[in-house]
Amino acid sequence: MVRGSRREAEAAFSELFNRYSSRIHAYAYRILNDQEAAEDVYQETFVRFHKALRDGAEMQNLTGFLFTISKNLCLNYLKSKKRRNTVPIEDYDFEVFNHTYESEELMNLIAMALDLLDFEFREAFVLREYQGMSYAEVAEMTGTTLATAKIRVHRAKQKIKTILKPYVRDILAI
Amino acid sequence: MNYTEMVEDFVTLGSLPTEQENALFNALAADEELRAEFKMSLAMRSAVRNDRAAFVPPPSSVNAVFARLGYSAPIGAAAGAGLAMRLREVFSGSNLAAAAVGALLMGLASLGFNATGAADDAPPLADGHAVLLPDNHAKASLATSAATASAQNDGLAAASAPARSADNIESFSDAPTARPTHGAQTSGSAANMAAAPEVNSAIPADMGAADQTFAAVETAGAAERPAGEQLAAAVLRNVNLSAGNAGRAAIGRQELQSLSILSSLEEAASDLKMDATYRLLAMRSLQQSDLPSTANAGPNNFAVGLNIDMGSDFLFVFEVGREEFFLDFERRTPDDLWLLTERRRGNILWGTMGMRYSPVDEGLFQPYAQLGLGGAAIGALGRAQLGFEGDLSSNVAFSLGLETSFLAFPVDGAWFNSQNIGLTYGFSYKF
Numbered sequence: 001m002v003r004g005s006r007r008e009a010e011a012a013f014s015e016l017f018n019r020y021s022s023r024i025h026a027y028a029y030r031i032l033n034d035q036e037a038a039e040d041v042y043q044e045t046f047v048r049f050h051k052a053l054r055d056g057a058e059m060q061n062l063t064g065f066l067f068t069i070s071k072n073l074c075l076n077y078l079k080s081k082k083r084r085n086t087v088p089i090e091d092y093d094f095e096v097f098n099h100t101y102e103s104e105e106l107m108n109l110i111a112m113a114l115d116l117l118d119f120e121f122r123e124a125f126v127l128r129e130y131q132g133m134s135y136a137e138v139a140e141m142t143g144t145t146l147a148t149a150k151i152r153v154h155r156a157k158q159k160i161k162t163i164l165k166p167y168v169r170d171i172l173a174i
Numbered sequence: 175m176n177y178t179e180m181v182e183d184f185v186t187l188g189s190l191p192t193e194q195e196n197a198l199f200n201a202l203a204a205d206e207e208l209r210a211e212f213k214m215s216l217a218m219r220s221a222v223r224n225d226r227a228a229f230v231p232p233p234s235s236v237n238a239v240f241a242r243l244g245y246s247a248p249i250g251a252a253a254g255a256g257l258a259m260r261l262r263e264v265f266s267g268s269n270l271a272a273a274a275v276g277a278l279l280m281g282l283a284s285l286g287f288n289a290t291g292a293a294d295d296a297p298p299l300a301d302g303h304a305v306l307l308p309d310n311h312a313k314a315s316l317a318t319s320a321a322t323a324s325a326q327n328d329g330l331a332a333a334s335a336p337a338r339s340a341d342n343i344e345s346f347s348d349a350p351t352a353r354p355t356h357g358a359q360t361s362g363s364a365a366n367m368a369a370a371p372e373v374n375s376a377i378p379a380d381m382g383a384a385d386q387t388f389a390a391v392e393t394a395g396a397a398e399r400p401a402g403e404q405l406a407a408a409v410l411r412n413v414n415l416s417a418g419n420a421g422r423a424a425i426g427r428q429e430l431q432s433l434s435i436l437s438s439l440e441e442a443a444s445d446l447k448m449d450a451t452y453r454l455l456a457m458r459s460l461q462q463s464d465l466p467s468t469a470n471a472g473p474n475n476f477a478v479g480l481n482i483d484m485g486s487d488f489l490f491v492f493e494v495g496r497e498e499f500f501l502d503f504e505r506r507t508p509d510d511l512w513l514l515t516e517r518r519r520g521n522i523l524w525g526t527m528g529m530r531y532s533p534v535d536e537g538l539f540q541p542y543a544q545l546g547l548g549g550a551a552i553g554a555l556g557r558a559q560l561g562f563e564g565d566l567s568s569n570v571a572f573s574l575g576l577e578t579s580f581l582a583f584p585v586d587g588a589w590f591n592s593q594n595i596g597l598t599y600g601f602s603y604k605f
Contacts, residue, residue, distance in 0.1 A: 010246075013243070013245065014245070017239070021231055021236065022229045022230065022231065025228065025230075025231040025235070026225070026228035026229045029227065030225075030228050035227075039231075039232065039234075039235045039238075042231060042235055042239075043235055043238050043239050043242065046239045046243075047239065047242050050243055106217060106218075106221040107221040107224070107225050107227075110221055110222070128186075129218075129219070129222045130222060130225070130228065130229075154178070154179060154182060157182060157215070157218070158178070160218065161211065161214050161215075161218070164214065164218075165210075165214070
């Protein structure tokens with residue numbers, strides 16, 4: 001499709017871009033928790049995707065193909081920056097906020113909590129919650145079994161809740 | 175599957191197999207920690223769903239992708255994604271539910287106003303007591319028509335006019351201007367002209383429908399009240415549940431579902447930027463500026479609305495209200511002998527949806543322009559407004575504007591219109 005005339009190629013790419021743009025950005029943004037890095041990954045993902053299309057790469061699963069590119073770029077970034085310094089949750093000292101939380105603030109807290117998770121758990125959470133994937137799809141994307149995918153998603157959520165609990169007790173009246 | 179997993183699946187999927195669901199609900203009723211976890215899951219899901227920073231790529235990044243490929247960037251691709259997401263947020267089920275509840279409450283309040291304000295001065299059209307033109311105006315028209323009528327058939331009026339009550343004859347006899355639709359077999363005396371408009375007793379179908387619409391609205395409002403009470407009861411139950419009613423051994427499915435709905439409404443309330451507006455209309459008819467001002471001014475000429483922030487400078491506006499229009503229309507008698515010109519004042523129920531452009535968000539002078547299209551009880555309606563709002567506090571603002579409205583309505587298959595212009599003033603509450 002993208003190998004037709006330039007105009008056709010552009011139109012085809014635009015269509016695919018529009019379909020996946022938000023999802024890829026959300027994936028990179030929440031996996032990396034770094035706006036600048038996420039934008040780099042986001043752009044590079046689509047450039048590589050375009051190149052693959054142009055080169056005639058066979059794609060059985062377009063979504064999987066795109067997320068695999070994005071995931072590899074995210075991993076490369078994390079390795080090169082050596083950003084993964086996992087801190088035990090219990091040792092992590094949060095700033096205490098005294099004002100009312102709103103949805104955006106809650107999201108910021110979730111993002112902070114996500115940043116504390118190992119890549120596998122974070123990825124499972126993002127694929128499940130942000131991309132709306134089924135456990136089977138998460139398993140396929142992460143190259144694990146269905147049971148492992150379920151466990152990762154649940155553990156990720158539990159860890160995030162554990163981290164958030166002291167800070168959202170007021171707004172949730174719990 | 176443990177309860178924690180059940181909570182996650184319930185929040186994600188919206189339901190569980192019946193047995194699991196019952197087990198989960200019973201556990202939730204008895205376990206405060208589990209309820210807290212349930213609320214936390216709902217909050218997390220809502221936060222993720224509204225994570226604009228993640229789901230909306232910056233336009234610069236979008237452009238960069240296409241620039242690197244040598245393509246021209248898709249027009250409005252990023253903006254479109256943002257708008258689409260904003261629309262999804264605004265029109266999510268919980269937000270719509272919140273808006274519907276607000277609109278219902280305001281509608282009930284406004285119907286209350288009408289009930290007290292309209293009865294004496296401007297009864298609904300189909301009551302057969304439409305407010306009429308001043309006698310001298312109507313009679314002048316009548317005299318003109320009488321002069322144009324041929325004086326051949328004195329028996330027509332008696333033949334076509336069954337007896338009417340004195341009250342009705344008085345109401346209608348001066349109102350229409352009648353002229354023969356064709357030359358033959360018409361009545362010419364002033365006395366006969368006064369009787370000829372007897373055909374006015376047949377209220378035009380569309381006008382009749384208007385009154386039925388009012389009735390339908392009122393009936394619907396009455397029917398909703400018990401539902402409102404049910405909602406309030408559900409909320410109260412939720413308060414008890416949230417407070418930790420651990421002594422309860424069992425809990426109903428509806429209560430838990432309403433807990434979920436309540437949480438969604440709470441989230442919606444925090445996410446949605448919305449104003450409720452109430453304003454009065456001081457309008458004059460553009461066709462007949464010499465007519466008396468509205469007979470039922472005050473709370474019976476009003477609009478209530480919801481403004482929903484779309485981001486940037488635009489707001490969606492939903493409004494309903496009542497407004498008095500001067501209705502000038504023609505119709506034929508059933509025997510097709512007379513063409514009647516009727517003039518009435520009608521207090522018409524209307525509703526519109528549209529957009530407001532408001533480039534300034536705060537302060538004592540926030541100019542805006544607003545356009546709305548919709549329907550009225552007897553036809554189609556459009557309105558436009560220029561004005562400004564001024565903040566009185568963080569939540570309350572006053573408004574003052576110039577407004578014009580255009581009503582188009584059909585009678586006997588022909589369309590007529592009426593236009594008003596005037597001032598509008600009121601206040602708004604920012605949620």
